[in-house]
Amino acid sequence: MRIVVLVKYVPDINADRRFEDCRVVRSPGEGTLNELDENALEAALRIVDSLDDDARAAAEVVALTLAPEQGDLALRKAYQMGVDRGVRVTDDALAGSDYAGTAAALAAAVRRLEADGPVDLVVTGMAALDGLGSVVPALVATELGRPALTFAKKVALADGVLEVVRETDEATETLTAPLPAVLSVADTANTPRMPNFKLIMAARTKTIEAWSLADVGLDAGLVGDAGARTATTHAAPRPAKPEVELVQDKGEGGKALAEFLLRHDLV
Ligand SMILES: Cc1cc2nc3c(=O)[nH]c(=O)nc-3n(C[C@H](O)[C@H](O)[C@H](O)COP(=O)(O)OP(=O)(O)OC[C@H]3O[C@@H](n4cnc5c(N)ncnc54)[C@H](O)[C@@H]3O)c2cc1C
Numbered sequence: 001m002r003i004v005v006l007v008k009y010v011p012d013i014n015a016d017r018r019f020e021d022c023r024v025v026r027s028p029g030e031g032t033l034n035e036l037d038e039n040a041l042e043a044a045l046r047i048v049d050s051l052d053d054d055a056r057a058a059a060e061v062v063a064l065t066l067a068p069e070q071g072d073l074a075l076r077k078a079y080q081m082g083v084d085r086g087v088r089v090t091d092d093a094l095a096g097s098d099y100a101g102t103a104a105a106l107a108a109a110v111r112r113l114e115a116d117g118p119v120d121l122v123v124t125g126m127a128a129l130d131g132l133g134s135v136v137p138a139l140v141a142t143e144l145g146r147p148a149l150t151f152a153k154k155v156a157l158a159d160g161v162l163e164v165v166r167e168t169d170e171a172t173e174t175l176t177a178p179l180p181a182v183l184s185v186a187d188t189a190n191t192p193r194m195p196n197f198k199l200i201m202a203a204r205t206k207t208i209e210a211w212s213l214a215d216v217g218l219d220a221g222l223v224g225d226a227g228a229r230t231a232t233t234h235a236a237p238r239p240a241k242p243e244v245e246l247v248q249d250k251g252e253g254g255k256a257l258a259e260f261l262l263r264h265d266l267v
Contacts, residue, residue, distance in 0.1 A: 001047070001048065001051060001055060001058070001059040001060075001120050001121075002059070002060045002061075002062070002113075002117060002118060002119050002120055002121075003044045003047065003048070003059070003060070003061045003062070003119070003120065003121045003122075003123060004061075004062045004063075004064050004110055004113060004119050004121070004122045004123070005037070005040050005041050005044045005061060005062070005063050005064070005078065005083065005122075005123045005124070006037070006040065006064055006065070006106055006122065006123070006124040006125075006136070006137075006140070007033055007034065007037040007040070007041065007063050007064070007065050007074045007075065007077075007078050007125075008033075008034040008037060008065060008066075008067070008074065008125075008128045008130075009031045009032070009033065009034070009065055009067040009068075009070060009071035009073060009074040010031060010032065010033075010034045010128055010129050010130040011024060011025075011026055011027075011030055011031050011032075011130055012030050012031060012032050013035075013129050013130075015030050017130075017237065018237075019235040019236065019237070022232040022233070022234065022235045023096070023232070023235075024130060024235075026068070026070075029070070031070050031071075031073060031074075032073065032074070032077075033073065033074040033077040033078070034074070034125055034128050034129055034130075035129060036125035036126055036127055036128070036129060036187055037074070037124070037125040037128075038077075038081070038125075038192035039125055039126075039185045039186070039187055039189050039190055039192060040123045040124050040125045040184070040185055041061075041063070041078055041081045041082075041083065041123075041192065042081070042189075042190045042191070042192040042193060043123055043152075043155050043183070043185045043189055043190060044061050044083075044121070044123045045061060045081065045082050045083075045193070046155075046190065047121070047155070047157055048061060050157070060084045060085060061082070061083045061084050061085075062083065062084065062085040062086070062087060062113060062119075063075050063078035063079070063083045063085070063086045063087070064086075064087045064088075064089070064106065064109055064110070064113075065086075065087075065088050065089070066088075066089045066090075066094065066097075066102060066105050066106055066109070067088060067089075067090065068090055069088075069090060069210075071088050071090070072086075072088060072208050075087075075088060075208050076203050076204070076206070076208075077195075077203075079199070079202070079203035079206045080195035080199050080200050080203040081192065081193060081195055081199070082193075082195075082199055085209070086206060086207070086208045086209070087109065087113070087208070087209045087210075087211060088208055088209070088210050088211070089105055089106075089109050089210075089211045089212075089213070089215075089216060090210055090211075090212070091212045091213040091220070091223075093213055093220035093223060093224045093226070094213070094223050094224050095224050095225065096224045096225035096228055097223045097224050097227070097228065098228040098229060098230045099133055099135050099136060099139055099230070100139060100227070100228075100229050100230075101222065101223035101224060101227045101228055102136055102139075102223075103136050103139030103140045103142070103143055104143055104218060104222050104223060104227070105213065105216065105218055105223050106136070106140050106143075107140050107143030107144050108143075108213075108216040108217060108218040109211060109216045110122060110140070110144060111144070111216070111217070112211065112215065112216045112217065118180065119180060120179045120180050121162070121179060121180065121181060121182075121183060122137075122140060122141075122144070122146075122180075122181075122182045122183070123182075123183045123184075123185065124136065124137040124140070124182070124183070124184045124185075125184065125185065125187075126150070126151050126184050126185060126186050126187060134150075134151075134184075137150055137182055137183075137184035138150060138182075140182055141181075141182035144180075144182065146180050146181050146182050147177035147178075147181045147182070148181070148182045148183075148184070149162060149164045149166070149175050149177055149181060149182070149183050149184075150166065150183075150184040151166045151167075151184060151185075151186050152164035152165065152166055152183060152184065152185045152186060152189055153165050153166060153167055153186050153188050153189055154189065155183065155185060155189060157179075160178060160179050161176055161177070161178055161179070162176065162177050162178075162179060162181050162183060163175070163176045164176075164183065166186070245260065247260060
Protein backbone atom coordinates (compact mmCIF):
# COMPACT_ATOMS: atom_id res chain seq x y z
CA MET A 1 0.00 0.00 0.00
CA ARG A 2 1.46 3.38 -1.04
CA ILE A 3 -0.29 6.54 0.03
CA VAL A 4 0.60 10.09 -0.98
CA VAL A 5 -0.64 12.82 1.34
CA LEU A 6 -0.80 16.33 -0.11
CA VAL A 7 0.27 18.87 2.48
CA LYS A 8 0.24 22.61 1.91
CA TYR A 9 2.51 25.21 3.47
CA VAL A 10 0.26 28.19 4.24
CA PRO A 11 0.75 31.58 5.86
CA ASP A 12 -0.07 31.41 9.58
CA ILE A 13 -3.74 32.30 9.83
CA ASN A 14 -3.06 34.15 13.08
CA ALA A 15 -0.55 36.47 11.38
CA ASP A 16 -1.60 39.60 9.46
CA ARG A 17 -2.13 38.86 5.80
CA ARG A 18 -0.91 41.30 3.14
CA PHE A 19 -1.41 41.35 -0.59
CA GLU A 20 0.96 42.53 -3.29
CA ASP A 21 -0.05 42.42 -6.96
CA CYS A 22 -3.10 40.38 -5.93
CA ARG A 23 -0.92 37.74 -4.27
CA VAL A 24 -0.69 36.85 -0.62
CA VAL A 25 2.70 37.93 0.70
CA ARG A 26 4.35 34.75 1.91
CA SER A 27 7.15 35.91 4.17
CA PRO A 28 9.70 33.27 5.05
CA GLY A 29 9.29 32.00 8.59
CA GLU A 30 5.65 32.97 8.89
CA GLY A 31 4.15 29.88 7.39
CA THR A 32 2.97 26.61 8.78
CA LEU A 33 1.45 23.28 7.80
CA ASN A 34 -2.17 23.78 6.72
CA GLU A 35 -3.96 22.58 9.85
CA LEU A 36 -6.59 20.66 7.89
CA ASP A 37 -3.86 18.57 6.29
CA GLU A 38 -3.15 17.05 9.70
CA ASN A 39 -6.48 15.25 9.31
CA ALA A 40 -5.27 13.95 5.93
CA LEU A 41 -2.02 12.72 7.47
CA GLU A 42 -3.92 11.06 10.33
CA ALA A 43 -6.30 9.32 7.90
CA ALA A 44 -3.39 7.94 5.87
CA LEU A 45 -1.47 6.77 8.95
CA ARG A 46 -4.59 5.10 10.36
CA ILE A 47 -5.08 3.17 7.13
CA VAL A 48 -1.50 1.89 7.41
CA ASP A 49 -2.00 1.12 11.13
CA SER A 50 -5.01 -1.04 10.21
CA LEU A 51 -2.98 -3.29 7.88
CA ASP A 52 -1.63 -6.67 8.94
CA ASP A 53 2.04 -6.83 9.98
CA ASP A 54 3.48 -7.78 6.57
CA ALA A 55 1.42 -5.21 4.67
CA ARG A 56 2.26 -2.54 7.23
CA ALA A 57 5.98 -3.23 6.90
CA ALA A 58 5.73 -2.85 3.12
CA ALA A 59 3.55 0.28 3.23
CA GLU A 60 4.85 3.75 2.44
CA VAL A 61 3.28 7.12 3.23
CA VAL A 62 4.73 10.00 1.23
CA ALA A 63 4.04 13.64 2.10
CA LEU A 64 4.07 15.84 -1.00
CA THR A 65 3.97 19.61 -1.20
CA LEU A 66 4.08 22.20 -3.95
CA ALA A 67 5.75 25.13 -2.27
CA PRO A 68 8.85 27.27 -2.06
CA GLU A 69 11.73 26.04 0.11
CA GLN A 70 9.98 27.14 3.28
CA GLY A 71 7.47 24.38 2.53
CA ASP A 72 9.95 22.00 4.17
CA LEU A 73 8.41 23.10 7.45
CA ALA A 74 5.15 21.40 6.43
CA LEU A 75 7.06 18.27 5.45
CA ARG A 76 8.99 18.22 8.76
CA LYS A 77 5.64 18.32 10.59
CA ALA A 78 4.47 15.43 8.42
CA TYR A 79 7.61 13.51 9.39
CA GLN A 80 6.87 14.27 13.05
CA MET A 81 3.48 12.59 12.62
CA GLY A 82 5.11 9.52 11.09
CA VAL A 83 5.30 9.65 7.28
CA ASP A 84 8.11 7.75 5.55
CA ARG A 85 9.13 10.19 2.83
CA GLY A 86 8.87 13.93 2.12
CA VAL A 87 8.89 15.47 -1.37
CA ARG A 88 8.70 19.14 -2.31
CA VAL A 89 8.09 20.43 -5.83
CA THR A 90 9.60 23.88 -6.28
CA ASP A 91 10.12 25.79 -9.49
CA ASP A 92 10.14 29.49 -10.36
CA ALA A 93 7.69 28.71 -13.14
CA LEU A 94 5.05 27.71 -10.53
CA ALA A 95 4.58 31.28 -9.26
CA GLY A 96 1.05 32.43 -9.96
CA SER A 97 -0.39 28.95 -10.42
CA ASP A 98 -4.16 28.75 -10.15
CA TYR A 99 -6.12 25.67 -9.08
CA ALA A 100 -5.64 23.91 -12.41
CA GLY A 101 -1.88 24.55 -12.50
CA THR A 102 -1.50 23.47 -8.87
CA ALA A 103 -3.39 20.24 -9.53
CA ALA A 104 -1.45 19.54 -12.74
CA ALA A 105 1.88 19.87 -10.89
CA LEU A 106 0.76 17.77 -7.92
CA ALA A 107 -0.56 15.05 -10.25
CA ALA A 108 2.70 15.10 -12.24
CA ALA A 109 4.59 14.54 -8.98
CA VAL A 110 2.31 11.61 -8.10
CA ARG A 111 3.01 10.12 -11.53
CA ARG A 112 6.74 10.58 -10.93
CA LEU A 113 6.37 8.73 -7.62
CA GLU A 114 4.72 5.93 -9.56
CA ALA A 115 8.05 5.31 -11.26
CA ASP A 116 8.95 3.50 -7.98
CA GLY A 117 5.66 1.58 -7.76
CA PRO A 118 1.92 2.19 -7.88
CA VAL A 119 0.30 4.86 -5.67
CA ASP A 120 -2.90 3.37 -4.28
CA LEU A 121 -4.32 6.44 -2.61
CA VAL A 122 -3.86 10.22 -2.63
CA VAL A 123 -5.17 11.84 0.55
CA THR A 124 -5.76 15.57 1.03
CA GLY A 125 -7.29 17.93 3.54
CA MET A 126 -10.72 19.39 2.84
CA ALA A 127 -9.35 22.89 2.16
CA ALA A 128 -6.22 24.96 2.35
CA LEU A 129 -6.79 27.67 4.93
CA ASP A 130 -5.24 30.39 2.76
CA GLY A 131 -7.04 29.68 -0.51
CA LEU A 132 -10.14 27.83 0.76
CA GLY A 133 -10.85 26.58 -2.74
CA SER A 134 -11.51 22.92 -1.83
CA VAL A 135 -11.19 22.04 -5.49
CA VAL A 136 -7.61 20.78 -5.70
CA PRO A 137 -8.54 17.21 -4.63
CA ALA A 138 -11.15 16.83 -7.39
CA LEU A 139 -8.82 18.38 -9.97
CA VAL A 140 -5.93 16.09 -8.96
CA ALA A 141 -8.31 13.12 -9.31
CA THR A 142 -9.32 14.33 -12.76
CA GLU A 143 -5.67 14.74 -13.80
CA LEU A 144 -4.91 11.22 -12.61
CA GLY A 145 -8.13 9.73 -14.00
CA ARG A 146 -9.10 8.38 -10.57
CA PRO A 147 -12.32 8.56 -8.55
CA ALA A 148 -12.51 11.35 -5.96
CA LEU A 149 -14.24 10.79 -2.63
CA THR A 150 -14.30 14.21 -0.99
CA PHE A 151 -15.15 15.73 2.40
CA ALA A 152 -15.12 12.31 4.06
CA LYS A 153 -16.25 12.21 7.69
CA LYS A 154 -15.64 8.48 8.00
CA VAL A 155 -13.11 6.43 6.08
CA ALA A 156 -12.83 2.66 5.78
CA LEU A 157 -10.77 0.49 3.49
CA ALA A 158 -11.42 -3.20 2.91
CA ASP A 159 -10.33 -5.52 0.10
CA GLY A 160 -9.09 -2.66 -2.05
CA VAL A 161 -12.36 -0.75 -1.82
CA LEU A 162 -12.52 2.63 -0.14
CA GLU A 163 -15.77 3.50 1.62
CA VAL A 164 -16.49 6.97 2.97
CA VAL A 165 -19.38 8.71 4.66
CA ARG A 166 -19.85 12.36 3.72
CA GLU A 167 -22.49 14.81 4.75
CA THR A 168 -24.10 17.37 2.49
CA ASP A 169 -26.81 19.88 3.45
CA GLU A 170 -29.49 17.48 2.28
CA ALA A 171 -28.22 14.00 2.98
CA THR A 172 -25.67 11.66 4.50
CA GLU A 173 -24.00 9.81 1.67
CA THR A 174 -22.01 6.57 1.74
CA LEU A 175 -19.74 6.28 -1.28
CA THR A 176 -17.38 3.55 -2.42
CA ALA A 177 -14.61 3.44 -4.98
CA PRO A 178 -11.98 0.90 -5.91
CA LEU A 179 -8.35 1.88 -5.43
CA PRO A 180 -6.48 3.74 -6.79
CA ALA A 181 -8.46 6.79 -5.69
CA VAL A 182 -8.24 10.31 -4.29
CA LEU A 183 -9.66 11.03 -0.86
CA SER A 184 -10.22 14.35 0.89
CA VAL A 185 -11.04 14.21 4.59
CA ALA A 186 -13.11 16.62 6.64
CA ASP A 187 -11.81 18.14 9.86
CA THR A 188 -14.28 15.95 11.76
CA ALA A 189 -12.88 12.71 10.31
CA ASN A 190 -10.39 12.18 13.12
CA THR A 191 -8.22 13.76 15.79
CA PRO A 192 -4.66 14.10 14.52
CA ARG A 193 -2.09 12.32 16.67
CA MET A 194 0.43 14.22 18.77
CA PRO A 195 3.97 13.54 17.57
CA ASN A 196 6.11 11.69 20.10
CA PHE A 197 9.57 12.87 21.16
CA LYS A 198 11.38 10.22 19.09
CA LEU A 199 9.61 11.24 15.87
CA ILE A 200 10.13 14.95 16.59
CA MET A 201 13.87 14.40 16.94
CA ALA A 202 14.07 12.13 13.89
CA ALA A 203 12.12 14.60 11.74
CA ARG A 204 14.86 17.20 12.10
CA THR A 205 17.33 15.25 10.00
CA LYS A 206 15.05 13.38 7.59
CA THR A 207 15.78 13.83 3.90
CA ILE A 208 13.46 16.02 1.89
CA GLU A 209 13.56 15.47 -1.85
CA ALA A 210 13.26 18.64 -3.93
CA TRP A 211 11.96 18.26 -7.47
CA SER A 212 11.68 20.77 -10.29
CA LEU A 213 9.04 20.78 -13.01
CA ALA A 214 11.54 19.08 -15.30
CA ASP A 215 11.95 16.34 -12.68
CA VAL A 216 8.22 15.64 -12.74
CA GLY A 217 8.10 15.93 -16.53
CA LEU A 218 5.64 18.81 -16.70
CA ASP A 219 5.66 21.53 -19.33
CA ALA A 220 6.20 24.88 -17.58
CA GLY A 221 3.58 26.44 -19.90
CA LEU A 222 0.84 24.50 -18.06
CA VAL A 223 1.52 26.09 -14.66
CA GLY A 224 2.21 29.46 -13.10
CA ASP A 225 1.16 32.70 -14.75
CA ALA A 226 1.75 31.12 -18.17
CA GLY A 227 -0.79 28.34 -17.67
CA ALA A 228 -3.30 30.06 -15.38
CA ARG A 229 -6.89 29.92 -16.62
CA THR A 230 -8.04 32.39 -13.97
CA ALA A 231 -6.64 35.78 -13.00
CA THR A 232 -7.00 37.49 -9.65
CA THR A 233 -8.05 41.00 -10.61
CA HIS A 234 -8.50 42.48 -7.15
CA ALA A 235 -7.50 41.48 -3.63
CA ALA A 236 -7.83 43.57 -0.50
CA PRO A 237 -7.95 42.81 3.19
CA ARG A 238 -11.40 42.83 4.72
CA PRO A 239 -12.20 46.12 6.47
CA ALA A 240 -11.79 45.90 10.24
CA LYS A 241 -14.95 44.87 12.08
CA PRO A 242 -16.73 47.81 13.72
CA GLU A 243 -16.27 48.05 17.48
CA VAL A 244 -18.83 46.13 19.51
CA GLU A 245 -21.40 48.50 21.03
CA LEU A 246 -22.70 47.31 24.39
CA VAL A 247 -26.25 48.37 25.16
CA GLN A 248 -26.82 48.54 28.94
CA ASP A 249 -30.35 47.65 29.93
CA LYS A 250 -31.45 50.07 32.59
CA GLY A 251 -35.12 49.64 31.81
CA GLU A 252 -34.83 51.19 28.34
CA GLY A 253 -32.77 48.36 26.74
CA GLY A 254 -35.40 47.47 24.14
CA LYS A 255 -35.63 51.08 22.99
CA ALA A 256 -31.83 51.43 22.78
CA LEU A 257 -31.64 48.17 20.80
CA ALA A 258 -34.32 49.35 18.35
CA GLU A 259 -32.51 52.67 17.91
CA PHE A 260 -29.25 50.78 17.21
CA LEU A 261 -30.94 48.62 14.55
CA LEU A 262 -32.54 51.67 12.90
CA ARG A 263 -29.29 53.64 12.98
CA HIS A 264 -27.48 50.83 11.16
CA ASP A 265 -30.29 50.18 8.62
CA LEU A 266 -30.77 46.69 10.02
CA VAL A 267 -34.58 46.85 10.05
C1 LIG B 1 -1.94 34.62 -8.53
C2 LIG B 1 -1.74 33.45 -7.61
C3 LIG B 1 -0.50 33.23 -7.01
C4 LIG B 1 -0.31 32.15 -6.15
N1 LIG B 1 0.91 31.97 -5.61
C5 LIG B 1 1.09 30.92 -4.75
C6 LIG B 1 2.35 30.67 -4.16
O1 LIG B 1 3.30 31.39 -4.40
N2 LIG B 1 2.45 29.59 -3.29
C7 LIG B 1 1.37 28.78 -3.01
O2 LIG B 1 1.50 27.82 -2.22
N3 LIG B 1 0.18 29.00 -3.57
C8 LIG B 1 0.02 30.06 -4.44
N4 LIG B 1 -1.19 30.28 -4.98
C9 LIG B 1 -2.30 29.49 -4.59
C10 LIG B 1 -2.23 28.15 -5.24
O3 LIG B 1 -2.50 28.21 -6.57
C11 LIG B 1 -3.20 27.35 -4.44
O4 LIG B 1 -2.43 26.47 -3.66
C12 LIG B 1 -4.11 26.55 -5.28
O5 LIG B 1 -4.89 27.39 -6.04
C13 LIG B 1 -4.84 25.63 -4.35
O6 LIG B 1 -6.02 26.25 -3.91
P1 LIG B 1 -6.43 26.21 -2.43
O7 LIG B 1 -5.30 26.77 -1.65
O8 LIG B 1 -7.75 26.89 -2.34
O9 LIG B 1 -6.53 24.63 -2.19
P2 LIG B 1 -7.73 23.72 -1.72
O10 LIG B 1 -8.43 23.15 -2.89
O11 LIG B 1 -8.56 24.43 -0.69
O12 LIG B 1 -6.87 22.59 -1.02
C14 LIG B 1 -7.43 21.33 -0.66
C15 LIG B 1 -6.32 20.40 -0.27
O13 LIG B 1 -5.47 20.17 -1.39
C16 LIG B 1 -4.14 20.08 -0.98
N5 LIG B 1 -3.33 21.16 -1.58
C17 LIG B 1 -3.75 22.35 -2.09
N6 LIG B 1 -2.72 23.08 -2.53
C18 LIG B 1 -1.62 22.34 -2.29
C19 LIG B 1 -0.22 22.54 -2.49
N7 LIG B 1 0.27 23.66 -3.03
N8 LIG B 1 0.64 21.57 -2.08
C20 LIG B 1 0.17 20.41 -1.52
N9 LIG B 1 -1.13 20.17 -1.30
C21 LIG B 1 -2.00 21.12 -1.68
C22 LIG B 1 -4.13 20.17 0.53
O14 LIG B 1 -4.21 18.90 1.09
C23 LIG B 1 -5.40 20.92 0.83
O15 LIG B 1 -5.93 20.66 2.11
C24 LIG B 1 -1.40 31.31 -5.87
C25 LIG B 1 -2.63 31.53 -6.47
C26 LIG B 1 -2.82 32.57 -7.33
C27 LIG B 1 -4.17 32.77 -7.97
